Amino acid sequence: MTLDPETAAPSLTARQPRAVHTALAVLEAVAARGAGVTAREISAALALPRATTYRLLNLLVEDEYLVRTPDLNGFALGAKVAQLAAVVSPARLHTAARAVVSAARSALRGGVHVVLFDAGRLMVADMDPDFPLSDAVLLAREPTRFALGRLALLDAAPVTADARRAAEDLQRYGAVRQIGEVAIGRGCLAVPIRAPDGHLAAGIGFSGSRHRVEHPEDVVGILRSAAADLTPLLT
Numbered sequence: 001m002t003l004d005p006e007t008a009a010p011s012l013t014a015r016q017p018r019a020v021h022t023a024l025a026v027l028e029a030v031a032a033r034g035a036g037v038t039a040r041e042i043s044a045a046l047a048l049p050r051a052t053t054y055r056l057l058n059l060l061v062e063d064e065y066l067v068r069t070p071d072l073n074g075f076a077l078g079a080k081v082a083q084l085a086a087v088v089s090p091a092r093l094h095t096a097a098r099a100v101v102s103a104a105r106s107a108l109r110g111g112v113h114v115v116l117f118d119a120g121r122l123m124v125a126d127m128d129p130d131f132p133l134s135d136a137v138l139l140a141r142e143p144t145r146f147a148l149g150r151l152a153l154l155d156a157a158p159v160t161a162d163a164r165r166a167a168e169d170l171q172r173y174g175a176v177r178q179i180g181e182v183a184i185g186r187g188c189l190a191v192p193i194r195a196p197d198g199h200l201a202a203g204i205g206f207s208g209s210r211h212r213v214e215h216p217e218d219v220v221g222i223l224r225s226a227a228a229d230l231t232p233l234l235t
Contacts, residue, residue, distance in 0.1 A: 023056050023060065026057065026060065027065060027066070027081065029042045029046055030076065031081075033045070034076075034119055035069060035077075036075075036076065037074055038075075042075075057075060061078070063080065064078045064141065065078050066081075067079075070156050070158060070160075071158065076119065076121075077121060093114060093125050093126045094233070096233055097230055100226050100229045100230050100233070101114055101126055101204070101226065101230075104222055104223065105128060108208075110131055110209075110212065111128045111130075111132065111133070111188075111207035111208060112128050112226075113126065113127050113133060113148065113204070114202060114204050114230070115205070117200050117201060122143050122148070122149055124140075133146075133207070134186070146190075147175070147176050147178040147190035147205050148190045150162070150166045151192050151200060152200065153176075155199070169189075170192075173216055174191070175189040175216060175223060176190050179213055179214065186208070187212070187213030188205055188207040188208075189213050189216055190205035191204055191224050191226075192227070195235035201234055201235045202230065202235070204226055205223070206223060
């Protein structure tokens with residue numbers, strides 16, 4: 001892309017619209033085939049040269065429209081796509097689910113939030129209006145800095161040190177925890193909500209003082225009860 005000296009605005013060369021269309025076709029191919037689709041599969045589906053496919057995939061990963069799967073062999077839609085989708089069609093909870101979350105908020109008097117997971121993508125479905133997330137954009141971009149995002153580590157392969165820590169927290173405390181990562185003196189914890197087939201469908205989390213996350217028994221009890229009530233409503 002070059003700058004037009006008269007308008008000081010970007011102008012497109014003849015080749016660039018075609019490159020944009022091809023990049024969008026790659027995103028559509030990943031969306032259609034799901035997380036884990038390989039560069040070879042995309043190349044074959046779009047009849048693109050292998051070198052062109054790799055170049056576009058790498059650019060889309062750099063710009064966070066795509067991410068590599070944990071085994072590094074495939075690709076999935078990234079945080080920026082999720083952010084765009086959330087703006088166009090944000091996730092929403094229906095009335096019965098909102099009532100469950102409202103009761104948990106009243107009992108805990110702290111930030112209680114619900115997220116949904118779709119093919120590994122995290123979408124904020126209900127953020128506490130009185131105690132909002134410290135950085136909702138950061139949650140989408142770097143989810144493992146938050147307990148809600150770390151829930152996805154429970155099903156990650158291969159198993160990493162962070163995934164083991166998340167599983168140990170869940171076994172010991174009944175929730176995945178994160179302390180002091182985003183804000184000093186603060187922490188968060190989250191409880192998974194699984195569909196009948198076992199896959200991670202959603203999560204309900206709490207954010208508040210570090211002390212309440214380090215000693216989470218009361219908080220976890222309320223969150224787990226809410227998660228049980230939300231399971232048939234969200235799965």
